[in-house]
Amino acid sequence: MERRRFVRFLALGLAMPIAAAQSQGRRKIPRVGVLWHAGSEEQEREYYTVLMQAFHNLGYVDGSTAEFLHRYPAEQTDKFRQFAQELVDSKVDVIVSVTIRGTMALKQLNSSIPVVFVLAADPVGSHLVESLARPGSNMTGLSLMSEDLSGKRVAILKEAIPTLARLAFLMDPGDPNSMQPAGARSTAQALGIAFADVPVARPDAIEPAFARLAAEGFRAALVGGSMFFNERARVGRAALDNKIATMSFIAEMVPYGLLVTYGPDFVEFFRLSAGLADKILKGTRPAEIPIEQPTRIKQVINLKVARALNLTMPASLLIASDVVLD
Numbered sequence: 001m002e003r004r005r006f007v008r009f010l011a012l013g014l015a016m017p018i019a020a021a022q023s024q025g026r027r028k029i030p031r032v033g034v035l036w037h038a039g040s041e042e043q044e045r046e047y048y049t050v051l052m053q054a055f056h057n058l059g060y061v062d063g064s065t066a067e068f069l070h071r072y073p074a075e076q077t078d079k080f081r082q083f084a085q086e087l088v089d090s091k092v093d094v095i096v097s098v099t100i101r102g103t104m105a106l107k108q109l110n111s112s113i114p115v116v117f118v119l120a121a122d123p124v125g126s127h128l129v130e131s132l133a134r135p136g137s138n139m140t141g142l143s144l145m146s147e148d149l150s151g152k153r154v155a156i157l158k159e160a161i162p163t164l165a166r167l168a169f170l171m172d173p174g175d176p177n178s179m180q181p182a183g184a185r186s187t188a189q190a191l192g193i194a195f196a197d198v199p200v201a202r203p204d205a206i207e208p209a210f211a212r213l214a215a216e217g218f219r220a221a222l223v224g225g226s227m228f229f230n231e232r233a234r235v236g237r238a239a240l241d242n243k244i245a246t247m248s249f250i251a252e253m254v255p256y257g258l259l260v261t262y263g264p265d266f267v268e269f270f271r272l273s274a275g276l277a278d279k280i281l282k283g284t285r286p287a288e289i290p291i292e293q294p295t296r297i298k299q300v301i302n303l304k305v306a307r308a309l310n311l312t313m314p315a316s317l318l319i320a321s322d323v324v325l326d
Helices: 002-025 045-057 077-089 100-109 146-160 182-190 203-215 226-230 232-241 251-256 266-281 303-308 315-320
Strands: 031-035 067-071 094-097 115-120 139-143 166-171 194-199 220-223 245-248 260-264 297-302 323-325
Touching (some): 077 100, 100 139, 146 182, 146 315, 226 232, 232 245, 251 266, 251 297, 251 323, 260 266, 297 315
Parallel strands (some): 094 115, 166 194, 297 323
16 A cells, blocks of 8 residues: 555656646747738838847747737738737737738727837827827837928928929828828928829829829829838839839838938837837836837938939938938
């Protein structure tokens, strides 16, 4: 009898460290959802690489110390909502939402899982958060400060094209980040420039829009929003084909045929978003994390495009630029 009891205790003693090891092997690792806007990792490559490297630098290695669930809605409204629901149902620990449409879908579907939004033109005006200092909800993130910067973009175009009399704004009606704030219109009016909104709701409407602008005598256009970023090569070709000087707030569009950009450093925004997610995963409530605002405004000029448009860029603009492509 004593021998049987001894054997039983011995077996229990051997089993305990094995069970502990198995439990440790099943230890929960952070699960991070990412709601993009384009249709694939390849289409998001400029920012996908930056975001994942930023997480890696913070110790979150996909498949090892963290699990990442990426969703690509391809700019389709129903897909934003579908994938937002999938991430909520998956009960991830935090969601990084790249654009305002994804963030709005998440806000409607979820009030508990923390959300870090990356690109929001006006987080307070969009009712995502209560204030920049204290978001007060399950959301925090970064602000593009679009209202504060929009007038400066018009002024830069006027400096590049002193005779500029008409300026078009190509907008995606379904994308709040594509809407041009009032500052652009008021600056254009002050500079004696006629300002026209031009809705472009689909990629196949890009070329006809630029052709119409050229036919109506426009020499310059502002573009912004995720659909135009996805179609940056198409935008650049159409702009050059129609001799339209085009400006955006997204620096990564300029090499594709745009003349100039002025806006937040988007690459830095993606790095910062990983840092905000890290704070949440370590226990800080998103309601207590202030909204980040741009600390660096990036200006990029494409001299090759300037030559194609027969423009001589002023020295003042070249000196003020962070990057000059030639």
